[in-house]
Amino acid sequence: MQVFSTFNHSIYLEMAISTLEKRGITRESIYAIPLDNRAEDRKMFDSIHTSDGTSLIDIGAALATGFSVVGTSIGFELAWGPIWWGLIFGAIGFALGFAIRLFTEKIIKKRKRLLKGKNSEMILIIDCGEEQGQLVEEILWEHLALGVGMVK
Numbered sequence: 001m002q003v004f005s006t007f008n009h010s011i012y013l014e015m016a017i018s019t020l021e022k023r024g025i026t027r028e029s030i031y032a033i034p035l036d037n038r039a040e041d042r043k044m045f046d047s048i049h050t051s052d053g054t055s056l057i058d059i060g061a062a063l064a065t066g067f068s069v070v071g072t073s074i075g076f077e078l079a080w081g082p083i084w085w086g087l088i089f090g091a092i093g094f095a096l097g098f099a100i101r102l103f104t105e106k107i108i109k110k111r112k113r114l115l116k117g118k119n120s121e122m123i124l125i126i127d128c129g130e131e132q133g134q135l136v137e138e139i140l141w142e143h144l145a146l147g148v149g150m151v152k
Contacts, residue, residue, distance in 0.1 A: 001152050002127055003136045005145040009034070009121040016143035020126065023135060031125040054105060060097030067093025 007013040017030055071089025075082035124145075128136050133150055140148050 001130050001133045001150060002125060003133060003140070003148065003150050005124045005126075005140045005148040006035075007122045007124060007143075007145055010144075012143045013122055013124070016124070016140055016145070019139050019143065020136065023132075023139065025126060025128055025132070025136065029127040033123045033125070035121055035123060056098060056101045056105065057094075058097075059101045060094040063093035063097035064090045065093070067096075 007016070013032070017032065020030060021027060068086045068090030071092075072082045072086035074089075075085030078085055124140070126136055130152065133152075137148055137150065
């Protein structure tokens with residue numbers, strides 16, 4: 001049986017390993033592997049194959065609609081007419097909304113993304129017998145494992 005668990009790199013990981021050794025798990029049966037967390041920023045624009053679930057054009061579309069209505073009504077009094085002024089104001093509204101959304105995603109949400117959540121730093125793999133599986137799992141949870149999984 002193999003037990004997999006993830007930890008932050010802390011004293012609790014060392015305590016879990018020493019407790020496992022005291023309970024009869026040999027040093028050769030314990031594997032601790034450091035993980036490389038993502039260091040590069042996520043891409044701002046989506047591709048055909050990947051999407052992060054956020055849209056950059058939602059505010060732009062709403063502002064384009066509102067601005068084009070206002071531009072069309074003003075355009076009845078201006079020289080180029082309502083159609084051209086509606087299109088011009090719609091483009092201005094879309095550009096303004098896109099800029100607002102780009103600013104919020106790039107500046108404001110980046111700060112929140114950096115502060116949110118815990119990243120796993122180590123994975124611990126333990127080879128043990130099925131009779132020791134429950135004991136190993138309890139020890140790992142007691143020492144603040146972020147996640148534990150077993151394969152029989």
